[in-house]
Amino acid sequence: xxxxxxxxxxxxxxxxxxxxxxxxxxxxxxxxxxxxxxxxxxxxxxxxxxxxxxxxxxxxxxxxxxxxxxxxxxxxxxxxxxxxxxxxxxxxxxxxxxxxxxxxxxxxxxxxxxxxxxxxxxxxxxxxxxxxxxxxxxxxxxxxxxxxxxxxxxxxxxxxxxxxxxxxxxxxxxxxxxxxxxxxxxxxxxxxxxxxxxxxxxxxxxxxxxxxxxxxxxxxxxxxxxxxxxxxxxxxxxxxxxxxxxxxxxxxxxxxxxxxxxxxxxxxxxxxxxxxxxxxxxxxxxxxxxxxxxxxxxxxxxxxx
Amino acid sequence: xxxxxxxxxxxxxxxxxxxxxxxxxxxxxxxxxxxxxxxxxxxxxxxxxxxxxxxxxxxxxxxxxxxxxxxxxxxxxxxxxxxxxxxxxxxxxxxxxxxxxxxxxxxxxxxxxxxxxxxxxxxxxxxxxxxxxxxxxxxxxxxxxxxxxxxxxxxxxxxxxxxxxxxxxxxxxxxxxxxxxxxxxxxxxxxxxxxxxxxxxxxxxxxxxxxxxxxxxxxxxxxxxxxxxxxxxxxxxxxxxxxxxxxxxxxxxxxxxxxxxxxxxxxxxxxxxxxxxxxxxxxxxxxxxxxxxxxxxxxxxxxxxxxxxxxxxxxxxxxxxxxxxxxxxxxxxxxxxxxxxxxxxxxxxxxxxxxxxxxxxxxxxxxxxxxxxxxxxxxxxxx
Numbered sequence: 001x002x003x004x005x006x007x008x009x010x011x012x013x014x015x016x017x018x019x020x021x022x023x024x025x026x027x028x029x030x031x032x033x034x035x036x037x038x039x040x041x042x043x044x045x046x047x048x049x050x051x052x053x054x055x056x057x058x059x060x061x062x063x064x065x066x067x068x069x070x071x072x073x074x075x076x077x078x079x080x081x082x083x084x085x086x087x088x089x090x091x092x093x094x095x096x097x098x099x100x101x102x103x104x105x106x107x108x109x110x111x112x113x114x115x116x117x118x119x120x121x122x123x124x125x126x127x128x129x130x131x132x133x134x135x136x137x138x139x140x141x142x143x144x145x146x147x148x149x150x151x152x153x154x155x156x157x158x159x160x161x162x163x164x165x166x167x168x169x170x171x172x173x174x175x176x177x178x179x180x181x182x183x184x185x186x187x188x189x190x191x192x193x194x195x196x197x198x199x200x201x202x203x204x205x206x207x208x209x210x211x212x213x214x215x216x217x218x219x220x221x222x223x224x225x226x227x228x229x230x231x232x233x234x235x236x237x238x239x240x241x242x243x244x245x246x247x248x249x250x251x252x253x254x255x256x257x258x259x260x261x262x263x264x265x266x267x268x269x270x271x272x273x274x275x276x277x278x279x280x281x282x283x284x285x286x287x288x289x290x291x292x293x294x295x296x297x298x299x300x301x302x303x304x305x
Numbered sequence: 306x307x308x309x310x311x312x313x314x315x316x317x318x319x320x321x322x323x324x325x326x327x328x329x330x331x332x333x334x335x336x337x338x339x340x341x342x343x344x345x346x347x348x349x350x351x352x353x354x355x356x357x358x359x360x361x362x363x364x365x366x367x368x369x370x371x372x373x374x375x376x377x378x379x380x381x382x383x384x385x386x387x388x389x390x391x392x393x394x395x396x397x398x399x400x401x402x403x404x405x406x407x408x409x410x411x412x413x414x415x416x417x418x419x420x421x422x423x424x425x426x427x428x429x430x431x432x433x434x435x436x437x438x439x440x441x442x443x444x445x446x447x448x449x450x451x452x453x454x455x456x457x458x459x460x461x462x463x464x465x466x467x468x469x470x471x472x473x474x475x476x477x478x479x480x481x482x483x484x485x486x487x488x489x490x491x492x493x494x495x496x497x498x499x500x501x502x503x504x505x506x507x508x509x510x511x512x513x514x515x516x517x518x519x520x521x522x523x524x525x526x527x528x529x530x531x532x533x534x535x536x537x538x539x540x541x542x543x544x545x546x547x548x549x550x551x552x553x554x555x556x557x558x559x560x561x562x563x564x565x566x567x568x569x570x571x572x573x574x575x576x577x578x579x580x581x582x583x584x585x586x587x588x589x590x591x592x593x594x595x596x597x598x599x600x601x602x603x604x605x606x607x608x609x610x611x612x613x614x615x616x617x618x619x620x621x622x623x624x625x626x627x628x629x630x631x632x633x634x635x636x637x638x639x640x641x642x643x644x645x646x647x648x649x650x651x652x653x654x655x656x657x658x659x660x661x662x663x664x665x666x667x668x669x670x671x672x673x674x675x676x677x678x679x680x681x682x683x684x685x686x687x688x
């Protein structure tokens with residue numbers, strides 16, 4: 001088992017290295033230097049800027065310097081905002097995004113699992129149809145459409161909830177619903193199908209034959225096993241929430257990391273794009289790894305090859 | 306047949322013959338597919354949308370990029386006031402201009418402003434020689450007679466010039482919707498085609514070769530699938546710049562991993578069957594075996610993956626368009642149309658809801674068709 005985790009960790013590190021390499025190569029293959037702009041900058045100034053940011057070094061040296069700095073947690077300076085570093089952006093934006101994401105994950109888990117259980121227990125009845133209809137809508141409608149409709153109804157028409165900012169708990173309602181919509185639907189479907197499959201197993205029939213009450217069968221026997229596949233998709237769900245937050249943060253004017261990322265893309269702030277991409281990727285890989293470890297710990301049937 | 310009791314002549318062959326209707330595999334799939342109403346509905350919607358996107362522009366008088374700043378932000382259903390002479394209507398735009406509307410609902414031109422009467426909170430316009438006033442003292446703004454200060458009677462009529470209204474630059478939304486649907490579908494189809502080719506080649510080789518080659522290739526796929534693809538699509542868009550070609554390249558080169566996995570799995574399970582052995586015995590080349598024998602047999606699950614990939618490509622394109630790193634204006638896609646409309650969501654919600662509705666329709670249609678195809682192709686359901 002330990003060997004399996006070490007192997008996973010090794011693969012994760014290789015993936016991370018590749019991500020850094022690819023991001024670096026992509027960002028340095030863009031025609032023109034980062035200081036090429038419409039304004040006429042004199043040769044000397046451009047030269048001095050290149051010198052200051054070590055852009056005249058050979059590329060491999062630049063790469064290893066960059067990786068070395070990354071290992072010290074230094075993402076380098078921003079090329080567009082003088083005096084700011086990429087670390088500043090991450091330090092300012094990530095806590096906001098993380099708080100929103102955390103609340104959303106909590107909401108997703110609390111909403112989707114009961115929905116899935118209800119649909120599975122009432123299989124084929126109207127409750128099931130309702131849950132599945134909601135889940136289908138949540139999976140197929142893009143989040144920015146959901147957000148706009150919610151804003152139009154609850155903020156503009158009813159005036160009940162703010163359409164931007166996270167100042168009070170009210171501000172969280174719409175972003176959390178928007179951000180979690182897809183994941184709730186996805187997890188509820190997963191929960192339903194996995195519970196349905198478990199309910200058809202022999203040991204459930206044994207439990208019924210033993211004369212256990214239905215709630216006891218579901219909670220003690222079925223749910224424990226049905227939860228396992230649901231936990232697996234939690235890792236990718238975190239990934240979804242993080243990248244989905246680009247749109248949500250833009251619409252609801254949340255000053256999170258996603259907005260910084262999108263802004264740096266439109267402003268072509270190369271070091272920020274690179275740094276935030278690598279930060280996101282590291283975070284996601286770590287999340288998937290943690291979920292993986294957790295998964296192996298709760299399901300002893302998994303073979304480690 | 307005169308004597309019904311006469312023995313029928315029956316040869317051995319006839320007795321052995323299977324009298325059941327002999328359906329081909331495709332016929333079989335179609336039979337199961339068409340019994341699912343949602344799948345058929347999705348299929349019909351896709352056909353209608355294709356017709357709308359491809360043939361639609363031939364029926365409109367507008368171009369997707371032509372701006373008409375006289376008629377900006379006009380909704381499909383307008384509140385209009387009767388003109389004093391009764392020969393038409395008057396419509397107040399959001400920029401507090403007055404537009405002439407003919408009796409049949411088609412739009413005319415803007416009225417000329419005569420003077421400002423700020424004492425009575427009115428702007429006076431010239432309507433075919435008579436003066437009319439736009440009263441802006443309180444909301445909603447109304448058209449009044451400047452002398453008697455009587456409000457003209459109002460009613461709601463449909464906009465006949467621009468059936469779905471106009472956007473913030475006075476472009477016809479219906480026409481832009483046609484082009485937007487066309488672009489979104491084009492991006493999705495081409496991107497999925499590129500994915501399909503890469504996925505089939507990569508997965509096919511990996512599955513057929515097996516051993517070390519397979520292990521190495523699958524490790525590559527594993528590593529790629531850990532990379533958050535949204536980030537990479539955005540990065541590729543940064544290098545290639547915004548535009549139709551870059552979106553297709555970005556989406557096409559990123560999403561082949563799932564396809565490769567599906568193809569590999571299918572090839573792996575098929576390659577030890579007798580027909581492959583037979584093909585190998587008669588000396589077919591690897592290429593023939595892969596392309597003529599294995600891939601056609603795996604086509605079922607490939608098709609399902611394709612129909613599931615198309616909505617995610619459309620989703621991604623709309624996502625990029627919405628973030629403002631998609632197409633360059635004046636080109637429209639459904640995502641960029643939504644993005645343009647967010648600025649005046651409060652006053653003109655129709656500008657956002659119409660393209661959003663089309664996105665949802667496409668997503669629903671492809672998801673339903675994908676579900677239907679999966680059920681139709683699932684051998685477990687076969688009797």
